[in-house]
Amino acid sequence: MQAAKDTFFMTLCGRLQAVNPQRTVVIAGETRPGLVVAENEAGVCDQPPEAFCMEWGAATPVSVSPLVSSTLMSVDVTFRYRTCGTNNGDCDRGRSLTEMDAELMGICTPQQTPKMDYSQATPAGLGSQVFWKAPQLGAATQTAQMLGRSATTTVYFYPEGEA
């Protein structure tokens, strides 16, 4: 499953750099593309604004029927993001959030990519695909300066060594 998670992240990260190279985040003094995986970062409540934060959820076999022989699995993903607009909370928060919505939808299309093994120095193909549903955008949440949202999707994959 780790290869599927790594593949999904690296694919979206690469697409984000193409869609909006200015969408970056500084973590521990290092400038990175503005998409982070919460479980891979040191600070658990650190969700920087103007960036996408991915959280992996429940993983389940897609078929639980003994009549269907499939090892296909799914894992839920939540994207959290928030923005204060271009002027620290002034009137264009909504426009900034809409831009982030569009970027998220953009990087999630096309909804498939070849599954790769990123545990090696040179990523190697694993012979199957990782594919996913279009993100479902949740209701916007507002604080004094920030407008944010979470979006969810489901990623499908075959476990390593089985396809």
Next chain:
Amino acid sequence: MDSYGTSAGRGFALGRNVEAVLRSVGATVVHVLREQVLTGTMQQRQLGQTQPQYADIAVGPAVVVAETTPPAAMKLSVILPGHEVNQRAQAEGVENGTLWLTSARGILYQGTLLRITQVRAEVMAGMEYLYYVTAEV
């Protein structure tokens, strides 16, 4: 004098006052763990494939209040002085104390590592003079 004019002085004065009050109530010291050295490549860090090296930074005076009683999992409310935290943040080139705390690995207290799950800053005259931190196992 900075862009806040003389009001910045009120912020600093309040910061010092807070520190004195925290000391007077028998404050202790907590240890904040922060990533010290970047290890591996950026891709490895993004994928969580590296073992970070952490610096153990003592911060005080701090007031620590237990939110739970054993055997429940430890959950603490920690009150930290803004002056001390902001100094640490500035030394590392971090924008403010809130970011410095939220991006930390956690708080080490009496040998237990607790995750920082919430940080709230009190602000006066543009200065964060006090931090309320929630940390739990």
